[in-house]
Amino acid sequence: xxxxNFEKLASEAAAGLAKDPELYLDVKQELESHLEETAxxxxxxxxxxEASAELAEKAFGSPLDVAAELLAANKRRMRLRALIxxxxxxxxxxxxxxxxxxxxxxxxxxxxxxxxxxxxxIGAGEPRVKLPEPPFAxxxxxxxxxxxxxLKVFTDGIDKPERIRAYWLAHQDERGSEMxxxxxxxxxxxxxxxxxxxxxxxxxxxxxxxxxxxxxxxLYNVLxxxxxxMRGLREMPANVKxx
Amino acid sequence: MAFNTELVGxxxxxxxxxxxxxxxMYGYEIIQVVNQRTEGAFNWKEGTxxxxxxxxxxxxxxxSEWQTGDTGKKRKYYKLTSRGLAHAEEKASQWRVxxxxxxxxxxxxxx
Numbered sequence: 001x002x003x004x005n006f007e008k009l010a011s012e013a014a015a016g017l018a019k020d021p022e023l024y025l026d027v028k029q030e031l032e033s034h035l036e037e038t039a040x041x042x043x044x045x046x047x048x049x050e051a052s053a054e055l056a057e058k059a060f061g062s063p064l065d066v067a068a069e070l071l072a073a074n075k076r077r078m079r080l081r082a083l084i085x086x087x088x089x090x091x092x093x094x095x096x097x098x099x100x101x102x103x104x105x106x107x108x109x110x111x112x113x114x115x116x117x118x119x120x121x122i123g124a125g126e127p128r129v130k131l132p133e134p135p136f137a138x139x140x141x142x143x144x145x146x147x148x149x150x151l152k153v154f155t156d157g158i159d160k161p162e163r164i165r166a167y168w169l170a171h172q173d174e175r176g177s178e179m180x181x182x183x184x185x186x187x188x189x190x191x192x193x194x195x196x197x198x199x200x201x202x203x204x205x206x207x208x209x210x211x212x213x214x215x216x217x218x219l220y221n222v223l224x225x226x227x228x229x230m231r232g233l234r235e236m237p238a239n240v241k242x243x
Numbered sequence: 244m245a246f247n248t249e250l251v252g253x254x255x256x257x258x259x260x261x262x263x264x265x266x267x268m269y270g271y272e273i274i275q276v277v278n279q280r281t282e283g284a285f286n287w288k289e290g291t292x293x294x295x296x297x298x299x300x301x302x303x304x305x306x307s308e309w310q311t312g313d314t315g316k317k318r319k320y321y322k323l324t325s326r327g328l329a330h331a332e333e334k335a336s337q338w339r340v341x342x343x344x345x346x347x348x349x350x351x352x353x354x
Contacts, residue, residue, distance in 0.1 A: 013289075033271075
């Protein structure tokens with residue numbers, strides 16, 4: 001059974017809680033539900049709908065009396081909830097700003113790191129894009145690679161090309177996974193640069209496979225040409241070099 | 244018989260907690276059960292019960308949850324928390340000693 005007057009009665013009885021809208025609506029709904037249950041009982045006892053509603057309202061008594069009792073009972077709870085809301089409101093905005101700065105800086109740092117590696121590799125010098133120095137709070141929180149598995153592969157990967165290759169193997173069916181393979185060959189290139197620049201079959205195999213992974217990417221051809229050029233120069237007899 | 248308001252007020256909290264220690268109930272149901280068990284001697288009103296329920300909930304002795312019954316009606320069920328259960332037992336124990344003491348004075352025959 002529903003009665004618009006039940007809503008009015010319940011609203012009046014819960015009116016003292018209006019400063020806490022969530023609590024107010026909850027208590028109002030509870031009282032309305034109670035009035036409906038009472039009216040149903042009168043209906044079940046043989047009264048018609050209208051008489052049942054009237055009897056339920058009468059049994060409810062004065063909504064002002066109920067309101068005073070409810071306000072007194074909920075005052076402490078309302079104060080506590082208001083304090084919690086205030087504290088949350090004061091915390092949410094700074095935390096959101098810090099999080100946004102952290103995430104944004106993490107992404108920029110990774111982008112810059114990749115750009116620097118690639119430009120160094122092809123000999124284009126320093127990257128043109130310079131990131132501004134992040135604020136202290138960002139430096140404090142910005143630890144790209146600390147927990148993110150992808151970032152970890154990238155930040156630790158310079159010394160561990162096999163880890164990057166394993167990551168690519170696990171994700172090679174995914175869109176954009178060629179980037180990981182390219183990065184794998186870049187790390188091999190770092191190793192090659194740091195070695196005595198002698199034979200490095202793993203590097204050559206990696207570049208050859210790279211041509212199959214991403215045929216349209218000239219990176220592999222360039223690196224392979226560089227490798228053979230350097231090898232040729234090293235093995236060239238001294239008298240030919242002079243000429 | 245109409246009871247003294249203070250006398251009723253001091254027992255409502257204890258009786259509510261005793262009933263909720265048996266099972267979770269909603270407000271209207273609590274009033275019905277009390278009326279049945281006291282054979283109509285206690286005629287609790289909304290203004291009697293709900294403030295007590297809300298105060299106990301605010302003190303962390305009760306927890307509430309909205310549930311939809313078989314008839315599709317939404318009802319707010321109250322149940323005792325573990326703290327509430329300990330509190331209910333303590334209150335009941337106090338009351339037993341108190342009522343026994345009062346009765347021992349009231350029922351003592353002169354002589």
